[in-house]
Amino acid sequence: MKKQHIFIYFISILFTISVNSQEKLDTLKTKESYGIRIGLDVSKPIISYLDDKINGYEFVGDIRIFKNYYAAVELGFTNKTTIEDYLNFTTKGSYFKAGFNYNAYKNWKGMSNEIYIGLRYGLSFFNQTLNSYTPHVKGTYFIPNTLEPNTEFNDLTAQWIEIVFGMKVETFKNLYLGVSVSLNNMLNTKEPENFKNLYVPGFNRVFLNNAGVSFNYTLSYLIPIFKKQKK
């Protein structure tokens, strides 16, 4: 019993020595890849397949410009039919978001994951089609018919700001899985006449206080352009 304890004691000493010596050796500088990372939102094709009222896709890209700063863009297209109690309308259009991410995650050597916070400017060009509506009345004395005007409101625009929280994990060499949530705030919209932009591509549902939320789940690939020594 005593012998065993002594044995463990010596082994543990050896271990600390070996760990210490390793740390000294680890002053070697590791290299980090810089390049263009491109990818797509994998959730949108799945949602499009499962829900016949929505059809959309999104491409994402970012480029590391400085230590922890990335310039980022998102490009997408959405065609969505929204059904409310007294309304049914279709929104169709494309969007563009540009901004930057700041990576707040301290990676271990050789790893390149991110937990980031970012800022985006969003711009969308879209059309709305009012498929049908039922005038709202109190009571049921006269029940109004549902009207199908199919009114089209073309050439609408919207601009907004997003705060992005997200993370990216390198799963295989240069292949990243990402998830992010954005909180959006509308700056201005070109509103249709006698209707309202209740849904905007890229911004999603426009809440009463002009706020919105968007999510994305991305799969992206880093095309390494050059490697830089990490200090």
Add this chain to the structure above:
Amino acid sequence: MKKNYIIIFIFLFTFLSCEKDDICVETTTPNLIIKFYDNDNQTVAKQITELTVWADSKDSIYINKSLDSIAIPLNLNENFTRYIIENNTIKDTIKFIYNRNDIFVSRSCGYKTIFENFQIESNTTNWIKSISINNSTIDNEKAAHIYIFH
């Protein structure tokens, strides 16, 4: 740092879970408001002691009520509504004509209908002495739209 992120997320989701524009709270399609006045003294409101009101071939809205004003809905599927107003078993029929205009209100309410160019096409005069239109655009319920003198 990670803990802070979690707190921020929870904080934001609690705010986003409630959508206050899901319930229609705005005023929508207005009713027609009729006020009854004394024909001899036209500034004094005069009650009808046994009032019954119904639209042509529909159920009654008011039955044997004692009122000096009523609020009645107009038909949104036609450009006219015919109402029968019964005062102590004496009937009078009034036909209202109007143009309908649908105005967007909100996500949860959708559209409301307002009535423009509101007129009385015809009316019988069994108990009604005269009718005057106060406002030919019916877009709110703040004041009486027509006065009936009896």
